[in-house]
Amino acid sequence: MRVLSTFSGISAASVAWKHQGFQIVGYCEPSPFQSHVLNQRCGATSPKYLPAAKGFEAKKYSGITGGTVINFGDIEQITDDDLRALGPVDILEGGSPCQSFSIAGFRGGLSDSRGNLMLAFARLALRMKEINKLKLVVWENGKGVLSDETNGFGCLLGALAGGRPPVEPPGRGFTTAGHLLVGRPEEPLEEVTIAWRVLDSQRLGVAQRRERVFVVCSYDPAIDAGAVLFESEGEGWSAETRGGTEEDPAGSSEGRVGGLIWPPVVGTLNASAAGMSRTAGQGNELDFVIITHGGKVVRRPTPLECERLQGFPDGYTDVWFEGRPAEDHHRYRGLGNSMTVQAMEYIGHRINLIQAEAYPLRVAA
Numbered sequence: 004m005r006v007l008s009t010f011s012g013i014s015a016a017s018v019a020w021k022h023q024g025f026q027i028v029g030y031c032e033p034s035p036f037q038s039h040v041l042n043q044r045c046g047a048t049s050p051k052y053l054p055a056a057k058g059f060e061a062k063k064y065s066g067i068t069g070g071t072v073i074n075f076g077d078i079e080q081i082t083d084d085d086l087r088a089l090g091p092v093d094i095l096e097g098g099s100p101c102q103s104f105s106i107a108g109f110r111g112g113l114s115d116s117r118g119n120l121m122l123a124f125a126r127l128a129l130r131m132k133e134i135n136k137l138k139l140v141v142w143e144n145g146k147g148v149l150s151d152e153t154n155g156f157g158c159l160l161g162a163l164a165g166g167r168p169p170v171e172p173p174g175r176g177f178t179t180a181g182h183l184l185v186g187r188p189e190e191p192l193e194e195v196t197i198a199w200r201v202l203d204s205q206r207l208g209v210a211q212r213r214e215r216v217f218v219v220c221s222y223d224p225a226i227d228a229g230a231v232l233f234e235s236e237g238e239g240w241s242a243e244t245r246g247g248t249e250e251d252p253a254g255s256s257e258g259r260v261g262g263l264i265w266p267p268v269v270g271t272l273n274a275s276a277a278g279m280s281r282t283a284g285q286g287n288e289l290d291f292v293i294i295t296h297g298g299k300v301v302r303r304p305t306p307l308e309c310e311r312l313q314g315f316p317d318g319y320t321d322v323w324f325e326g327r328p329a330e331d332h333h334r335y336r337g338l339g340n341s342m343t344v345q346a347m348e349y350i351g352h353r354i355n356l357i358q359a360e361a362y363p364l365r366v367a368a
Contacts, residue, residue: 008029008031009099010120012341013041014040018319030047036329043322094139099121129163129165143216177199198232207343315341
């Protein structure tokens with residue numbers, strides 16, 4: 004399946020999905036460091052469009068050369084001609100900035116320009132539905148979006164469903180899982196299905212508590228978004244494939260997080276030195292105390308350990324940036340803002356499974 008990746012960051016989707024048979028046909032990431040990672044690890048070009056804001060000066064991208072997969076950069080500047088040049092695209096994926104829905108970002112919601120990028124993502128999806136025959140949308144964000152006072156999540160659901168009015172939450176916020184059917188029974192081909200579910204990375208095989216909301220929207224009448232996100236009985240994702248067990252879903256961190264003995268599962272990595280700059284109210288950041296063998300050394304995780312906690316290959320963010328090896332703070336930020344690879348592997352696995360059920364002859368061919 005052909006994929007356009009947006010808000011790509013360092014692209015957990017590429018690491019997770021390429022070996023599952025997906026083809027990334029384009030990226031959309033304007034940040035300088037992340038763009039260098041995409042270039043050196045995924046063969047992406049320098050960003051085509053840059054935001055007119057401080058921090059995106061052209062000189063910051065001078066180290067990017069070559070590239071065979073386009074990086075559009077700023078999502079809001081992608082044109083219809085750009086989309087037509089891509090040809091058919093099956094999946095649009097992306098995790099728009101979560102800062103405006105988090106405690107660390109002061110929960111500005113849609114009053115924050117970063118929050119509004121979720122609606123730019125939805126508008127892009129509708130354009131691609133018409134131009135690229137888009138079938139599926141995969142979106143990710145922090146759990147806080149479900150209780151956002153500006154109802155950004157409801158606005159996103161309505162927008163993905165065809166520019167309809169916002170969906171109102173049943174109470175003070177949305178539940179941690181849901182399933183919508185939007186359309187008219189007399190016109191089944193116009194039906195849109197949308198499902199969402201909170202996934203915790205520690206249940207998918209990494210030693211990190213990381214709860215994130217995943218939304219799947221299907222414009223394909225043969226594929227129900229709910230079937231992608233919700234398993235039937237006995238159909239669950241096996242933690243053992245990632246080294247975990249029922250008692251220890253994340254698996255032993257020995258040998259995976261640098262000889263770590265405490266804590267066995269760390270708190271949520273974020274963009275501020277991978278969680279070491281704690282904002283008031285984020286008690287889980289106290290978990291970022293690593294005690295090595297013998298209890299003699301107390302320290303924070305290294306960038307290498309954070310790569311493992313996010314499911315990336317060792318050294319993935321150790322790239323050449325600004326004329327020298329990337330500094331730790333760039334690597335921490337890129338990793339803290341990323342999706343977990345295993346979470347995207349789970350989504351990819353479910354898409355392939357449901358795709359095979361819906362189109363057995365096509366998949367067999």
